[in-house]
Every structure is written in C-alpha cells, then in structure tokens.
Amino acid sequence: MISVIFGGAILGAIFSLIAVGLNLQYGVSRILNIAIGDFLMVGAYITYFVFSVYGVNPLVSLAISGPIVFGFGILLQLTVFRRIVRLSKSTEELETRSLLVCFALPFIIENVVGVIFGGNPIGASYLTASVNVLGAMLQENMLVAAFMSIIISLVMYLVLRFATIGLAMRAISEEPTGAQLVGINIFKVHAVSFGIGSLFAALAGSMLVMIYSNITPYVGPYYTCIALGVIIVGGMGSFIGSLIGGFLIGYAYYISLVVNPLITLAVVYSFIIVVLIVRPKGFFGR
Amino acid sequence: MLTGKGVNLTIALPIVLILAILAVTPLFASIYYLSVLIDIFVWLALSISWQLFSGSTNYISLGSAAFFGVGWYVAAEYLFLSVMTNHYPVLPLPVIVLLAGLVNFVLALAIGVVTLRLRGIYFVILTFAISQVAMAVISAYEAGITRTLGIITPIFTTQTAYYTMFICAFAILLFVVLLRRSKFGLGLKMIGQSEEAAAHVGVNTHLYKILGFAISAMLMGFVGGCYAITTTYVNATIAFDFSYSLYPAVMTLLGGVGTILGPIIGSVTISALSEYLSVTLGRYFLLILGLILIIIVLLMPNGIMGMVEKARTKLSSWINEDKAKDPEKPL
Numbered sequence: 001m002i003s004v005i006f007g008g009a010i011l012g013a014i015f016s017l018i019a020v021g022l023n024l025q026y027g028v029s030r031i032l033n034i035a036i037g038d039f040l041m042v043g044a045y046i047t048y049f050v051f052s053v054y055g056v057n058p059l060v061s062l063a064i065s066g067p068i069v070f071g072f073g074i075l076l077q078l079t080v081f082r083r084i085v086r087l088s089k090s091t092e093e094l095e096t097r098s099l100l101v102c103f104a105l106p107f108i109i110e111n112v113v114g115v116i117f118g119g120n121p122i123g124a125s126y127l128t129a130s131v132n133v134l135g136a137m138l139q140e141n142m143l144v145a146a147f148m149s150i151i152i153s154l155v156m157y158l159v160l161r162f163a164t165i166g167l168a169m170r171a172i173s174e175e176p177t178g179a180q181l182v183g184i185n186i187f188k189v190h191a192v193s194f195g196i197g198s199l200f201a202a203l204a205g206s207m208l209v210m211i212y213s214n215i216t217p218y219v220g221p222y223y224t225c226i227a228l229g230v231i232i233v234g235g236m237g238s239f240i241g242s243l244i245g246g247f248l249i250g251y252a253y254y255i256s257l258v259v260n261p262l263i264t265l266a267v268v269y270s271f272i273i274v275v276l277i278v279r280p281k282g283f284f285g286r
Numbered sequence: 287m288l289t290g291k292g293v294n295l296t297i298a299l300p301i302v303l304i305l306a307i308l309a310v311t312p313l314f315a316s317i318y319y320l321s322v323l324i325d326i327f328v329w330l331a332l333s334i335s336w337q338l339f340s341g342s343t344n345y346i347s348l349g350s351a352a353f354f355g356v357g358w359y360v361a362a363e364y365l366f367l368s369v370m371t372n373h374y375p376v377l378p379l380p381v382i383v384l385l386a387g388l389v390n391f392v393l394a395l396a397i398g399v400v401t402l403r404l405r406g407i408y409f410v411i412l413t414f415a416i417s418q419v420a421m422a423v424i425s426a427y428e429a430g431i432t433r434t435l436g437i438i439t440p441i442f443t444t445q446t447a448y449y450t451m452f453i454c455a456f457a458i459l460l461f462v463v464l465l466r467r468s469k470f471g472l473g474l475k476m477i478g479q480s481e482e483a484a485a486h487v488g489v490n491t492h493l494y495k496i497l498g499f500a501i502s503a504m505l506m507g508f509v510g511g512c513y514a515i516t517t518t519y520v521n522a523t524i525a526f527d528f529s530y531s532l533y534p535a536v537m538t539l540l541g542g543v544g545t546i547l548g549p550i551i552g553s554v555t556i557s558a559l560s561e562y563l564s565v566t567l568g569r570y571f572l573l574i575l576g577l578i579l580i581i582i583v584l585l586m587p588n589g590i591m592g593m594v595e596k597a598r599t600k601l602s603s604w605i606n607e608d609k610a611k612d613p614e615k616p617l
Binding site: 032080083084087088092093095096097099100101103104105106107108110111112114115221225228232236262263265266269270272273276277280 | 406426540580
C-alpha cells in the first residue's frame, strides 16, 4: 500500500515536469508539441553520452543536457514555428500546421539519434541503492528525480507568478492580442517559452535515464502520450492542472502497472477518453 | 465530369485513360510494382475517406487506424474462421468486405455520438486515444483470453490483391465525388466553413457530423477489409499502427484540404516518394521524409493544391492587369 502511494507520487512528479513544459508551450504559443517525448529522449542521450564517455555524474549532466536542448528548442521556434505563426491567419490554422510539423519532427530526431547511437536500449544507472521509506523500499535515484522534478516545477511556478517574463507568458496565454498591444514582444516570449518547455523535457529525460535502462531512440512517442494525457486531465493551459494531472496519471499508471503491466497504456488512454467526454476542458481548464 | 450537363471531355478522357492503364497493368508489371501500386491504392483510399469527413468539416481525426484496423481484423477473422477452419460458411470476398465496413459504421456511430461534441485540438487527441485504446484492447484480449498473437489469413494471388485494392480505391473515389455534390456533402463543407452559420440555415449539424464520421469510418473499414485480402498475417500492433492514422491526414493536408484532387495528389506523391526513399536510403528514409514534410508545410502552407490555386490566380490577375492597364497607358 505504502509502496503504491510513493510509487505513484514519484512517477507523478516526473510526469508533471514533462507536462508543465508541454503545457507552457501550448498555453503561450498554441503549438501542441507532439515531439516533446523526443526532446526528452535527446536529453536522456546527452546524459548517457557524457556519463559513458567522460564519466560525468548524471546529476551534474542536467546542467549540460538542459541548456543544449533549450538552445535547440529556441532555434526550432525561431526557424520553423515563427514562420508558421506569421503565415497562419487563424488559431486553428496555426494549430493544424504546427501539429503537422510536430509529427514530422520525431522522424528527424529519432533517426538522427538512431544513426549516431544505434537502436539498442541505453541507461546511465546512478544511485541504484534502495532505501527504506516508511516501510517501502524505494530506489534512491527515483527519490532524487521526484524531488528535483518538484523543485523545478515550483521554480517555474514562482517565475510565472513573480518574474516579468512569467507575467508576459501569462498575459499572452490569456489575451494574445492585448498582450501585443501593451508592448510585449510576443515572438521573444514564444521563443523563450518553447525553449523552457524543451528544457523541462530534457531534464526529465536526463533523470529517467538514471532510473531506467531501456531508453531507445524510439521512446519519445510513449512519453508524449503520457504528457498529453496529463495536460488533458489537468486542463490545457493550466499550470496547477498539469501538476495535479501529473499525479493523477502517475497513480493510474502505477496502479495498473502493479495489477497488469499489459494494460498500463490502455488504462491511461481510457482515463483520457473518460475525462474528455465528461469534462472536456479538464479538471482545471478555463 | 458528372455535372449533369454532359461529360467534360478534357477531364473525362485522362481519367478513362488512367483507369484503363491501371486495369491492364497486372498483365505486364512485375510483382514488386504491383505491390507498390497496392500500397498507393491503400493510401489513396484512406486519404479520400479521411477527406470526406475531416477534410470538409475541419474536425481533424487521428483515429483512422482504429477503423482501418477494425475492418482489417473483422475481415481477417472471418477469412480465418471460414477458409482456414471451416467454422463459418465461405462467403464471397465482397460480402466480407461489406461486413467489415458495416461493423465500422455502427462502431463509428456510437463513437461519434459521444465524441463529436468536442472541437479542435480536443477532438484530435480524443480520436487518437480511441485508436490507441482499440489497439490495446485487442492485444490485451488476445494475450489474456484467446492466447493467440494475430491472425493468419489465406493467401491470394498478387493479381487478386491488386484488383481488389484497385476496385476498392476507385469505388471509394467515385462514391466520395458523388457524395460531395449532394446536399449532404455540401452540408459537411458548410460545417467546415462555419458551424454556426450552417446551423442557422437549417443544417442539422449534429446529425450531419455523426453521419459523416460514420460514413468516413465505414469507407476506412472497406479499405481495411480489402487490405486483409492482400496480406497473410495481421496482429493488433500492425493493424492499428499509428501511421494509418497519421498518413491519411498528412497526405490530405499536404495535397490540399477541401478539394478532391488534394488527397489524390498528396497520397500518390508521398507514398511513391517514401517507397523510393526507403529503397534508396534504407531505414533512415524517414529522416529525409520528415525534412521534406516540414519544408512543404513552410513553403506551401495550403498544400500543393493551394499552391496551384495561388499560381493560377496570380497568373490570371497578371493577364487581366495587363489588359486593364493597356487603355490607361497613353501617358
């Protein structure tokens, strides 16, 4: 019982980190980044690379994988998505076109990583010892990853709440035209928020590769689906929603994993379908 | 063509010519080219079926794999039970294909009633989730209850497979062309342009959407049923593969939404291109395909047909401008 409580919470914390990033990208720039799982995978591979070649501590490698993928996200936004935003006349057009691009991105990212590293599963096992927490045996790396995820999400919350750039992001997600009128440079904010979303995915990937040793170039879509589930359940564009949704999906996932590993994804998807039918805007959507 | 005012020869002649060439192709083409053509027919039929609902109403569905897969599975299961094990009477192939389509029609009616209240990105995700649940349910059912992995189906000759897919694709094309001109097709198109306006002029939008969704799913079921004849084995991961959801949408959007030529051009170019790239580049051809997709979205945001349309208006306005300017030129 206690292991379910902790296991679900640990998964939940990591899932919400990915979902917060995805939600930020969608909320601010209306780009549903279906390739978010591949950004995660890239983060995981960077950590694996610096760990296995240079022996860099996986926790330290967060400071390497994060900025690289952040830069990559910004570059992508400036070169591709910015043009789409300019070309599109309505939000719907923008959503469809950016969705198309996001479907094409995994083809590119997965195959580039596949060419460089091959298709075998990799891992950078770190802190694998187990500790006893209130009677449940938990791996240290899971605890560290969950703790870090919560800290990062909290920092993001504070940024959104108090920093100028956070204020600009909230303004754009609530009133895009108005935000532009009061002098916010929306292209700059779009780029930064897209970068931050990619950054969070990369951090999550770097932490997942410490825990699991089954990361391949093709795991991206799997995590994308989970992140999508989280933001659907929590509500698109709602920060608190993705935090709580992350934990809900985390528990649904963990419990079904304990019951029967074959049905985990089916349970997650059924959960999404039920939420969409009963409450389309999610539990915390506007 | 088919406007009721007689047949336009400039359009009808090439169509008859293409059909005639495709009909006699098996007499001289190798098995490899026939199988490439079979694949092109599958994508063509799926894209046109997708266009019928999602293209005209702008409700982007990523659930095509669910209907294609169910059609494939129903036909494969029936073929297995009748031809391989004699549990059921052996029916003619068209009847089995019809059965696969009808199962889908009923299924899609039920799904449509619940899902078509959603719009935009929510509908996209919901249909995607449904196709994934369909895959998970069937694999869990096979793993847990029947203890099998997939279904083996009887082998048909490549010629039979070719003609089945050929007839399937062009029957669907003809059906969709006719349907688009009917009151129903126009209603769907209007929903895509403005749902509120459509409701105000008396289109029963809810009914139209559900019926459109179900008919489109039925057509995808036909394609899946026919595809069961061209293959010898199917399991849930193959039948419900995400590419069957993604490609029809991508092909139609790249070809140009809202026209009948769009999905045709899109599916033929992309499937021929990916076949060519996979032969020449091996397993990394998707890398190039992804790059091409992005470049097309950036350079031709309204698809190939949008580009053609733009060029045509530019050309005609340029010609008209010249004519209009001439009289004012004296200065």
